[in-house]
Amino acid sequence: MTSIPLLLLVGVAVAAFVGFNIGGSNTGVAFGPAVGSGAVSKIGAGVLMTVFAFLGGWTVGRRVVTTLGSNLVVGDPFTLPVSIGVLFFIGGALFVSNVFGVPASTSMTAVGAIVGLGLARDALATDLVLEIVSWWIVAPLVAFWVSGVVGRYAYDAIDERLALGSAEGSMLAVDRSGTVPTPRLDDDTTRREATGVVLVVGIACFMAFSAGASNVANAVAPLVGSGQLSMNAGILLAAGTIGVGALTIARRTLDTMGEGLTELPLAAALVVAVVSASLVTALSAIGIPASFVVIATMSTVGLGWGRATRAEGELLVEADDVVEGMTEPDVAVDDLYRPWATLRVVVLQNAVPAVATVGAYLLFSVW
Template sequence: MISLLLVVGVLVAMFVAFNIGGSTTGPAFGPAVGAGAISKPVAAGLMGVFFFLGAWTLGRNVVTKLGSELVVDTGVFTLTTSITVLFFIGVALLVGNVFGVPASTSMTAVGAIAGLGLAGGVLDFAVMGEIVVWWVVSPIVGFWVSLIVGRYVYDRLDELVAMERSEGPLFTVDRSGSVPVPRVHRTTNRRELAGTATVVGIGCLMAFSSGTSNIANAVAPLVGSGNLAMNPAIALGGLAVTVGAFTIARRTLETMGSDITELPLTAAIVVAAVSSTLVVFLSALGIPASFVIIATMSVVGLGWGRATRRVPAPAVVTGDGESDDPLREGTDTDATEVPNPSALFDPLTTARIVLMQNVVPVVATVGAYLTFRYVPIFGF
């Protein structure tokens, strides 16, 4: 017979997954919806499908890491402690929403479990050290890759991605036969179709990467406790994420949900591609990655690269009215470092985001440790 406490634990886990679906659908498919490429229901459906694919394939690696490898004795994962850990994760999401900063759910989940492990004396410091090292390395990699793209490749990408919307919908449905068949609208050009496919494809990649990393944040404690098997846990978590995508994510899709999707379309694609690729790579290693921190540093790197890119020196007009621009004379000239103010990031906003994204996990770690160590019902 299923205990009432297990039902409560499953409901809390699904609530966390529900919030994950609501908070990640906007960043993933905001550019596609904002560009008119797909509708909100289609975005929600794609979010659910690709999140589940990511969770079912690579996501189980991260669930195993958090649920059984981060602590040397999984006996600390009772139903009561599992529900408490999920509570701290839910509070972190709430704090992030209150301050308008997307908190790192992965870092908070690791922090809460680490607090439990410390209180019980069962934390595996080697595994914790491996996770922390990747947390430091991955944003640095994201920063430098985005910086290089922003400095040397961005302008060409911008030309390729730029979409000039034609009149009418991108697709129409041919209902002349017995089975309706979607077809490309006759006014849609190839460039527009390619740009649309790129934007939607990047959104699917982001949804997949979210599944590989974030599913563990919702179900790892219950799986680690042995009260819920891996496959049912992933299925329930994926279902809750899909419900969140179809409901509370509609608002984030309208407002583009995060600073990433408020960037120009090309910049949003670069940041999403770099961040998602790193998250998928880390998930394959079983490392719970923080998409929001990697994406934040990617935004900074892209802005820095754009601000210091090499551009031709401006022409100088001589006294006789003739241009002294060597480029016009067909000769070579050294490029000059010219800052581009429009490409610069806001240092204060960036500092606030980075601070909050690190403070919230620390608070979760300390709060979990003090709770599990000194509240008598947990028995540590």
């Protein structure tokens, strides 16, 4: 019986830690609206997250694993100790972001750590790095403007058509009368609510797919690049540990996201989800490590900005046509778009990957 080297076990453990944390944080982002509206239970969200994150990693995510594990640095730099060092930077970024309460991008941090390695070894694939960085600039801007247009011109219609509020408990029940338990809608759920359930859960699954496509590489790309794990084994490891995180620590983020739906209405959450997941999946398909966190943040800001400009326009119209007993809109402009808060989040989201780049460069320069 062949023994597994202790150092490889350490590497697998660190990769599992990264995947576990990815599952914990991404499940809340993907399924928070679905759980908060009662469309699915926490356990159901964890199971769906596991399945669709695996599908995203197994299909589209392979290209991102190849980019991070083989193409960013010329030659064969990923020895097992180096792989563990890079993974520690990624896991450290997750820890720091949780401590400060700012969602850092694991994709940007992973690229930053590998870029630091490439600079230290004078083996960086500069053209590829510039291509990735250019997409990091373009994609959030696209998310901002698309969401801004939706917020200004289409949000009210979407909100009115969706009209799905929170329910007491899950709208889905399990029919155990047959040989195999099957999900079904609760008896009290109306047809309109049923349509809303399908829409909300479907979009959440799409987000889980995009999370798997972009984040599987962050957990295992260095180990796959070093040849210590095969591509299939790496994806299975990452998807499995993401699933463990989704079924355990994600319960807290699901609670947070569900309670936070008063600040981000369900319709707004779904707009952000569709825009962000579409961009992330498209970039992953061409092998670009994409930051769901940054893209979703800019989508949220863009949607709020679009709604705020519409609210400002309504205020100006009312100011020119004074009517006795006139009242202001229900939502204040400052509640929709906060420039300084936005600046703080964006700066911190980019600071963590920068620290990872500098730290990795210093470490691997002397290693």
